[in-house]
Amino acid sequence: MRKKQERPGGLAGLAIKNLFRKPATQVHQFGEEGIQKGYRGKLLYDPSSCINCVMCMRDCPTGAITIKNFGTKEDKQMHAYLNMGRCVFCCQCVDTCPKKSLSFSSDVLLASFTRESLEIEL
Amino acid sequence: MLLSIFNVLVFPGLLFLGAYSFVLEFVDRKVYARMQSRKGPPWYQPLADMLKLIGKKVIVPRNAQKFLFAALPTVSLAAVCAAFLCVPVWGATAVTAYQGDLVAVLYLLTIPTLCHFLAGYNSHEVYSTIGAFRTLTQMFAYEVPLFMAFLSPAILAGTWSISGIAAFYAVHPLYTLINLPVFIVSLLTSQSKLERMPFDAPEAETEIVGGALVEYSGRYLAYFRGTAIAELTAIASVLAALYLPFFTGIAWLDFVLYLAKTFVIVLMMVLLRATMARIRIDQTLKFFWSILTPIAMLQMIVNLLLRGGLGL
């Protein structure tokens, strides 16, 4: 690269230009702004297709998901529980699930005031 | 009598200084943010910050001298307020104008820096001690060019009163162009006096965690913050009076001009602050002593010669 003259305040031009441009920051609104399509958020569960193989529980790195069958082997009553305090939103369970009973949404506004309310049923 | 009390306390005295300091701080922060392509604070943010700080608990370090610790912020704030009273805001003369008030202002404006030093030294904490010594070192760097930069226009005008200087340049507006080099010098030195980028080594947040004031909290810190913003206003006003003195003779129009001039000066200061990295304390010393001091000295000599040559 060609040797250039050193000078102070080289950013001044850009700084003044930015005065008349829209700011890059924006006030946060509880909306979808900034959330990309395909963002890994809260899990969705379809109990009808679940075969209770519990592969998702085996592959979950933090042990956040629990699948329970309250019915019998023939007449299933499947329930999935997720501890969102542990979930790292890697969605490996979605990849693992052989019947595609699990999927994910882009819902990321999941904060809560108590730890108990982070344990939800999907 | 009543009028002069009003002048000192309300307008264009202390209350105006307070209000206008908040405005200038808001301008400073907002423009700085917009230059950085940020949104910036809402207009009431400086006031809200100040109120919040005043409401916070004060913690005094165990080793500190209690009285000194509490007195320093007040003293520095008072000194700046006193300095501001010597600057013409409404009309051509200041509230307290007298022969030699320029020198008084210079000394009054030194007091906050010394208070910073004492505050840091009194805190007995490693960061604040380093910050205190940096404050003092930096003061030795900028005081000489700052004094010479402030005295150069006075020499040309032949008076030691700020109002007098302003009046002189109002009559001879073209002479202000002669003082252009010292104007730049004084902008840089004021930046250093206010401990703003690029000369904020004394309070460098990422090195010594805020420097001299690191142990201050609550309302004492609020007073120091108030000092900083009032100092900004006072220095901008002095610079406006010394280097940009255009007067119309109509009081309210002069006041509008005063606002415009201080705005312009603050904008320049923001630009300086936004476009440079913080330079080290040894580099600051070198820069002031080897570049700015010779310029200011030369200007002083030129002004002396001009005064003789022009026969003013």
Place this chain on the structure above:
Amino acid sequence: MSDRNQNERNNKVVVPIGPQHPSLKEPGSFKITLDGEKVERAVVEIGYNHRGIEKACESRNYIQALYIIERVCGICSHAHTLCFCQAFEELAGLEVPRRAHYIRGIVGELERLHSHLLWLGVAAHEIGFDTLFMYTWRDRELVLDLLARIGGNRVNYGVNTYGGVRRDLEPELMQDILHVCDLLEEKLKYYADLALTETTLIARLKGIGVLTPDDVRKYSAVGPVARAAGIEGDVRVAEPYGVFKEIAVNVITDDHCDVYGRTLVRVKEMLEAIRLIRIMVAQIPEGPISVRAPRKLPVGEVLSRVEAPRGEDIHYIRSTGTDMPDRVRVRAPTEANWHGMSHMLEGFQLADVPIIIAAIDPCYSCTDRAIHLIGDGINQLTDWAQIRALSIEQYKSRGIDPGSIKVREF
């Protein structure tokens, strides 16, 4: 105490930088002995971020371990998983599809862009150049948005899996990648220009934190720190992996040996990353993106390495034939650069300390890796209760009884 007196007599001050300090973005402790403003001795204490990741991996199967490894570091999450996947694939003898290699390459270079932009911002902040900090972090958002679209998260993309990648790149997304590359290139050229011309920047960066080529050899520094001393240490060239077997990388070196050299290397590396991304997007082949991976690995051990944004990342896996690793060892790039830190700090000024520390782009989490991974949930609540009890006591001592005030239970 006597130590302190001695120091005072010799006019020496010990300045603690960290574990909590504005210039450190993660906890690390540096005890700096000052003589005036000059650093006479520096003691580096790290280990505050030890989370026991290696132990955690030993009790998990490989699929779980992958996500633990991803969280070794927030910034180079892709590099760590890539390295781990490569080790797994080598041991399992998997042939990764070409398209997967390309996608890994694109994400890897985007990560390099994002990491170096982050570094540039942090470095600018350390020397008080906040405007540059804001600009680089603003531009970094462009890359983060892309990564969020590719992987589904801003930081832990989760792109890699054993035998390939988890998500495909749609043509539309590739167009956007090229678009962002164009935007960024223009900005990066501006920053490169700025780094070469801005006086205050050069004054602060030049000649500090010197690590000569001999020192680099002695302390075996890696990544931009080594390359700034003119040593060509780039795994992408030394041992090409994945897509870099097909695409040649120009190694950026510099001969300044100081923080300024590291800045220039990183800025130029970003331009190089953009060049690589363009080639990869243009040449990406069609085909599958992953192959089926086994759950168990044969007995064996493997060392795998990857050029992370901060330098060479080495992973060691030992398998005993089960679906759990017997031993996982992560040698993160920052870990290699700590050794020369005291040497770099000594002899310079206190004002230079933050930027010298920042110049190796330290990632404390990477270095310390992992003990308690999963909170049991009770800690938090007891802590809250304890804090509240303490504060009530405090207020009672001052004559106020807040116990009667109903506070919403958090």
Place this chain on the structure above:
Amino acid sequence: MNTEETILALNKRFPALEATSARPLRIFTAFAAPEEFEKTLQYAFSKLDYHKGKHIVGTDEGENIGLSYILSNDENVLLVLRERVPKSAPHVRSMGELFPSLMLHEREMVDLFGVQVSGLPEGPNYPLPDGWPEGEYPLRKEWNPAYFNKQTMTYEPPKEEDAK
């Protein structure tokens, strides 16, 4: 010194090491005899020019603790030299003079595996926190994180009769 040359040289000088390479740029060796090991490292450093100490991988070998010193040279060959020390009295000598970059990893071996390293200069422990119970080495296989009490910082394994 590339991979093949290194293997030839190593096997000639130390046949017991059985240096092998499954793929280019990687050399694995068998465990060296404790008295031989230092010589091996010195030989690799001075004669074979493996001057970069990359890291030390500690492994739990049942009764022993294995230490794999991973060295590298200018041609980026990764050479793994190993040593085995008994768990009951794990003791090695510091290689800090040859490889300053290995000292941090030696400290790690001290903390995580309980290996005593003689000749290591005094310094902060790494990476475990201050107040970590003595005699607890978390990366040994018998150490189970489930028994560690985070509040009191004590390791409380269930007593044998409880387990029965």
